[in-house]
Amino acid sequence: MVGLGPKHPPSRKGSMHDVPQNLLQQIKDFEERFTVDQATLKKIVAHFVKELEKGLTVEGGNIPMNVTWVLGFPDGNEQGTFLALDMGGTNLRVCEITLTDAKGAFDITQSKYKMPEELRTGTAEELWEYIADCLQQFIEFHHEDENLTKLPLGFTFSYPATQDYIDHGVLQRWTKGFDIDGVEGEDVVPPLEAILKKRGLPIKVAALINDTTGTLIASSYTDSDMKIGCIFGTGVNAAYMEDVGSVPKLAHMGLPADMPVAINCEYGAFDNERIVLPLTKYDEIIDRDSPRPGQQAFEKMTAGLYLGEIFRLALVDILDSHPGLIFKEQDTSKLRKPYLLDASFLANIEEDPYENLTESLELFERELNIRPTQPELEMVRRLAELIGTRAARLSACGVAAICTKKNIESCHVGADGSVFTKYPHFKARGAQALREILDWAPEEKDKVTIMAAEDGSGVGAALIAALTLKRVKAGNLAGIRNMDDMKTLL
Incomplete structure (x- = not known):
C-alpha cells in the first residue's frame, strides 16, 4: 500500500x-x-x-x-489616488485606493455590484453600459459636487487576453460562463473608454491587468x-x-x-x-x-x-x-x-x-x-x-x-x-x-x-496604474500605447 x-x-x-x-x-x-x-x-x-x-x-x-508590460516591482513610495475596476465572474467591484506617503500603506474605499445573470449572454454594448453605470454611481456617491480631473483606472479583467501594451488587451476567449458576442478577438479598452467619454466621466484606463499579476504586485508592495x-x-x-x-x-x-x-x-x-x-x-x-x-x-x-x-x-x-x-x-x-x-x-x-x-x-x-x-x-x-x-x-x-x-x-x-x-x-x-x-x-x-x-484585483490594479504613470513620467514608454492620453494623467 x-x-x-x-x-x-x-x-x-x-x-x-x-x-x-x-x-x-x-x-x-x-x-x-x-x-x-x-x-x-x-x-x-x-x-x-x-x-x-x-x-x-x-x-x-x-x-x-x-x-x-508591468515593468518592475513597486518600491513602497508610490503615491496618488487611483480607481480599480475588478470584473469577476459574479460581482463587479469598484475601489478607490489612495497610496499614502507612509511607505507601503494605502487607504481603500470600495463598492460591490452584482453582475446581472442576463449580462453574461447579452450584448457587448449592454456590458460596457453596465460597467459605466457602476463607475458613475461610485463617483457620484463618493465625490458628490467635486470637480474631478481625470482619475487613472486599473482594470482587472481576469479573462485570457493578449497584451501588446499595458493599456490594451484583446480577449482570447470568454470563461466563467460568459458568452457575449462581439468581444472575443477585440481590444476591450476602447469600447469602455468610449462609453466613459460619452458620459463625461473623468476616468482613463491606465492599465489592464490579470488578477494573478495584481496579486504579485500588491503582495510585493507590503513585503x-x-x-x-x-x-x-x-x-x-x-x-x-x-x-x-x-x-x-x-x-x-x-x-x-x-x-x-x-x-x-x-x-x-x-x-x-x-x-x-x-x-x-x-x-x-x-x-x-x-x-x-x-x-x-x-x-x-x-x-x-x-x-x-x-x-x-x-x-x-x-x-x-x-x-x-x-x-x-x-x-x-x-x-x-x-x-x-x-x-x-x-x-x-x-x-x-x-x-x-x-x-x-x-x-x-x-x-x-x-x-x-x-x-x-x-x-x-x-x-x-x-x-x-x-x-x-x-x-x-x-x-x-x-x-x-x-x-x-x-x-x-x-x-x-x-x-x-x-x-x-x-x-x-x-x-x-x-x-x-x-x-x-x-x-x-x-x-x-x-x-x-494582499488584494490583487483592487490594490494590485491601483499599484500597476501608479507604476505605469511613474514610468511615463520617467520617459520609459515600452508597452504603452496611448502615450499622449497617459501624459494627461500626470
Missing part, C-alpha cells in the same frame, strides 16, 4: 479497524491512484520548467507566458520578499518577474536585457499532451466531458472547480464496478448528476472533527439523500483527503518550477483564491511538497513560503 507518510498534516483519528476488507481494498486502490510521491513531483517540475521556458519563446507552447503571485481557486495560475533578456519573444523590441517584466503564466494549460501528470481514469472522464477536451490539463487536476467532480466520479465508479459494495439499497440518483458537488463538499468532510463523522453523515443526507454506514464514512473521508492532498501537492509544482527556473532559493509567494483560503490543510500539504521537491534538509525551515496575498 502506498501511504502518504508521517510528514503529512495529521487528520482526526479514524477507526479503520472497523472497516471491512472489501472497503479497505477500495481505499488501497484509491491511495495507489491518487498518491503523488516525491519522484513523481520532481519529474513533473523538471517538465514544468521546460514548458515555462518554451512559453517565453517565439514559437510558444502550452503555457502562454503572457507579457503583462519585499514576495517574488511570485498565485491563484489557487476556481482556476490555477501564477505570475512572476522575468528579465527581458530571458524572453526570446521580446528580442525584436531591443529592450534592455536586465529590464524586469511581469509574466502572467496562465499555466492551467501545463502538460496538455499529458506527458508527466499522473492522470486517473476520473481525470480522463472530466477532460473528455469538458467543453474544451485536451485543454487546461493541470487545472482540471488541481482547481476548485473540479475537486468535487473527481470525488463524485470515484464514488460512482464503485457503484458501477462493485454493485452493492456501498450505499446498499439506497437511492443514489442524485450522486449521478455531474458537478453536483464542489470543493466545499470535500472541505466539509475533511473538517469534520467528530470521531464518528457526524457532520459528514449529515452532509451526505442533506446533499445526496444518502445515509452512509460508519465504514463507508471512513472510506469517503480517506477519499476526500487523497483528492485534496493530490491537488495541494500538484499545485506546489508550479511554484517549485518558477523557483527552479529563476534560481530562487528563498522567497515569499503571495496566494489567493478559495482553495488556498478555505480548503483545510491545503497550505501545509503544499509546503510539504515543496520541501520534497526542493530537497530541504529536515532541520531547515521553509525557504519558499506560500502565504495569504
Whole structure:
C-alpha cells in the first residue's frame, strides 16, 4: 500500500479497524491512484520548467507566458489616488485606493455590484453600459459636487487576453460562463473608454491587468520578499518577474536585457499532451466531458472547480464496478448528476472533527439523500483527503518550477483564491511538497513560503496604474500605447 507518510498534516483519528476488507481494498486502490510521491513531483517540475521556458519563446507552447508590460516591482513610495475596476465572474467591484506617503500603506474605499445573470449572454454594448453605470454611481456617491480631473483606472479583467501594451488587451476567449458576442478577438479598452467619454466621466484606463499579476504586485508592495503571485481557486495560475533578456519573444523590441517584466503564466494549460501528470481514469472522464477536451490539463487536476467532480466520479465508479459494495439499497440518483458537488463538499468532510463523522453523515443526507454506514464514512473521508492532498501537492509544482527556473532559493509567494483560503490543510500539504521537491534538509525551515496575498484585483490594479504613470513620467514608454492620453494623467 502506498501511504502518504508521517510528514503529512495529521487528520482526526479514524477507526479503520472497523472497516471491512472489501472497503479497505477500495481505499488501497484509491491511495495507489491518487498518491503523488516525491519522484513523481520532481519529474513533473523538471517538465514544468521546460514548458515555462518554451512559453517565453517565439514559437510558444502550452503555457502562454503572457507579457503583462508591468515593468518592475513597486518600491513602497508610490503615491496618488487611483480607481480599480475588478470584473469577476459574479460581482463587479469598484475601489478607490489612495497610496499614502507612509511607505507601503494605502487607504481603500470600495463598492460591490452584482453582475446581472442576463449580462453574461447579452450584448457587448449592454456590458460596457453596465460597467459605466457602476463607475458613475461610485463617483457620484463618493465625490458628490467635486470637480474631478481625470482619475487613472486599473482594470482587472481576469479573462485570457493578449497584451501588446499595458493599456490594451484583446480577449482570447470568454470563461466563467460568459458568452457575449462581439468581444472575443477585440481590444476591450476602447469600447469602455468610449462609453466613459460619452458620459463625461473623468476616468482613463491606465492599465489592464490579470488578477494573478495584481496579486504579485500588491503582495510585493507590503513585503519585499514576495517574488511570485498565485491563484489557487476556481482556476490555477501564477505570475512572476522575468528579465527581458530571458524572453526570446521580446528580442525584436531591443529592450534592455536586465529590464524586469511581469509574466502572467496562465499555466492551467501545463502538460496538455499529458506527458508527466499522473492522470486517473476520473481525470480522463472530466477532460473528455469538458467543453474544451485536451485543454487546461493541470487545472482540471488541481482547481476548485473540479475537486468535487473527481470525488463524485470515484464514488460512482464503485457503484458501477462493485454493485452493492456501498450505499446498499439506497437511492443514489442524485450522486449521478455531474458537478453536483464542489470543493466545499470535500472541505466539509475533511473538517469534520467528530470521531464518528457526524457532520459528514449529515452532509451526505442533506446533499445526496444518502445515509452512509460508519465504514463507508471512513472510506469517503480517506477519499476526500487523497483528492485534496493530490491537488495541494500538484499545485506546489508550479511554484517549485518558477523557483527552479529563476534560481530562487528563498522567497515569499503571495496566494489567493478559495482553495488556498478555505480548503483545510491545503497550505501545509503544499509546503510539504515543496520541501520534497526542493530537497530541504529536515532541520531547515521553509525557504519558499506560500502565504495569504494582499488584494490583487483592487490594490494590485491601483499599484500597476501608479507604476505605469511613474514610468511615463520617467520617459520609459515600452508597452504603452496611448502615450499622449497617459501624459494627461500626470
